[in-house]
Amino acid sequence: MLMNTVGNGQWDIVGNRTTLFSKDIGNEHRWTIDFELTLRRRWTFYVMNLIFPIVLVSGVNCVVILLPVECGEKMSVSVTTFLTLAVLMTQIPEDIPTNSDSICYLAVYLIVEMTLGALSIVLSALQVECHHRVSLRCSRT
Known part of the structure; x- marks a missing residue:
């Protein structure tokens, strides 16, 4: 018909x-x-443009703490993943229909990941600071 x-x-x-x-x-x-x-x-648009990038960035967010302090890019990777999650967070309301009755689980997941990213930035900053403090102490003696 x-x-x-x-x-x-x-x-x-x-x-x-x-x-x-x-x-x-x-x-x-x-x-x-x-x-x-x-x-x-149709679900393929959401998987390819939202869920897949979020999962990849979340994986990088979890692995960034394993980078050695000596490589020098620990903080930049931490901040970059955090900013990427923030950009993806702004993309969700544009792609998913708004509804005031319930909260999108993807948005909740991104908020949790952004919290972990902020914690990762703080821990990376503390690691870098401790590493440079120890290397300064070692170079003076």
């Missing part, structure tokens, strides 16, 4: 139903047509 529909990048039409009602009101005869569409959201 829906042969003349135009495709959509976010939705698939799973089913449809058309119901015709007739009603006599006084001397008039009125018709009512109800159209019901069953839609399914």
Whole structure:
């Protein structure tokens, strides 16, 4: 019945139903047509543009604490992953429909990851500071 529909990048039409009602009101005869569409959201866009990058950055966020202090890029990787998570956090409201009844689990996950990222930055800063303090002490003696 829906042969003349135009495709959509976010939705698939799973089913449809058309119901015709007739009603006599006084001397008039009125018709009512109800159209019901069953839609399914396409998930590949969200996996490729939101979930996959978030999982990758979260993995880097967890591994950054294992970088040796001597490599010199420990802080820059920590800050970069934190800023990447912040940018991804701003992308969620643009791509996911807003709803005030519930909170998106992906947003909650990103908030937890950003908290871990902030903790990683603090711990990395303490590691770098302790390393340079010890190396300064060693060079003086």
